[in-house]
Amino acid sequence: MTDTAIEAAALGRSFGRRRRQALEGCSFRLPAGRVCALTGPNGAGKSTLLALAAGLLRPTEGSIAVLGRTPAAARERLAYVAQNKPLHPQLTIAGTLRLGRDLNPRRWDARVPERIIAEGDLDPGARIRSLSGGQRTRVALALALGKRPELLLLDEPMADLDPLARHQLMATLMADAADHGTTVVMSSHVVAELEGSCDHLLLLGGGRVRLAGPLDDLLAAHTLVTGRSGDTLEPHTVVESRTTGRQLTALVRPAGPLGEGRRTDRPSLEELVLAHLRSPEAPPLVLDTEQEAAA
Numbered sequence: 001m002t003d004t005a006i007e008a009a010a011l012g013r014s015f016g017r018r019r020r021q022a023l024e025g026c027s028f029r030l031p032a033g034r035v036c037a038l039t040g041p042n043g044a045g046k047s048t049l050l051a052l053a054a055g056l057l058r059p060t061e062g063s064i065a066v067l068g069r070t071p072a073a074a075r076e077r078l079a080y081v082a083q084n085k086p087l088h089p090q091l092t093i094a095g096t097l098r099l100g101r102d103l104n105p106r107r108w109d110a111r112v113p114e115r116i117i118a119e120g121d122l123d124p125g126a127r128i129r130s131l132s133g134g135q136r137t138r139v140a141l142a143l144a145l146g147k148r149p150e151l152l153l154l155d156e157p158m159a160d161l162d163p164l165a166r167h168q169l170m171a172t173l174m175a176d177a178a179d180h181g182t183t184v185v186m187s188s189h190v191v192a193e194l195e196g197s198c199d200h201l202l203l204l205g206g207g208r209v210r211l212a213g214p215l216d217d218l219l220a221a222h223t224l225v226t227g228r229s230g231d232t233l234e235p236h237t238v239v240e241s242r243t244t245g246r247q248l249t250a251l252v253r254p255a256g257p258l259g260e261g262r263r264t265d266r267p268s269l270e271e272l273v274l275a276h277l278r279s280p281e282a283p284p285l286v287l288d289t290e291q292e293a294a295a
């Protein structure tokens, strides 16, 4: 058993004859047992990173280790739900779950998949091809959880679910992960959906890591400052600053006391992510406090 779920070192992946970089120089560590939000703009490299972690793609630079091994060697212990949720259209739901059991005879646990299917009011005899996008998502998640994975990689899992199903499936997923100490990496564009369920953040932009680390530590490393326009923000690291009339609003990484006469607030996850998305030139911040504490 390793205490690290994913470790990337200068990880890169390029595609095509022009070797266009989808990911470049990505280094981070995700401790085991965390629920990690993976976010970033379209084309940031989120799906590429998940496919590399799942062993479906190979790095063109650097390395990625999963559960202390190569992704290919860890494949039995991880589950990956791709964005397009590939399932056999001609199989029934029950047949799909039977296939899952047959492919994972030592790990399969039928209870959670059966509950997820029942909660969605789905007929186990229904064929996959007859299901809606959201219903397929439910089956794909049931299949992934039945495998009882140590690492669950989910590429925009909630995108085609209605708000109620999203809420309910997220609750089932989080309860199951907490019960079994499963590490979850979940990509999403809906930051509000990630707040409250994730305790780790990985923000990608332009194929590079922009923010990585425990969510509380990343939030604590930033302060929202409201002051007068013309106020100097030195010597702090400014992620984003905006002036409206006579008011200055900024998100900074304080390098010391922020001074009097200014209002300071802790940012929300959404404010933290949006400020970084609006300021792609802001310096990255990669925190790995557990590793530093152990050193």
Ligand SMILES: Nc1ncnc2c1ncn2[C@@H]1O[C@H](COP(=O)(O)OP(=O)(O)OP(=O)(O)O)[C@@H](O)[C@H]1O
Residues within 6 Å of the ligand: 015, 016, 021, 022, 040, 041, 042, 043, 044, 045, 046, 047, 048, 049
């Ligand atoms: N198989 C491929 N061949 C060529 N280019 C690819 C391939 N897969 C991804 N890319 C490119 O790599 C970059 C990152 O793509 P990726 O799908 O990982 O981004 P993403 O963050 O998941 O985006 P989105 O939020 O839109 O799903 C994009 O520029 C994309 O065009």
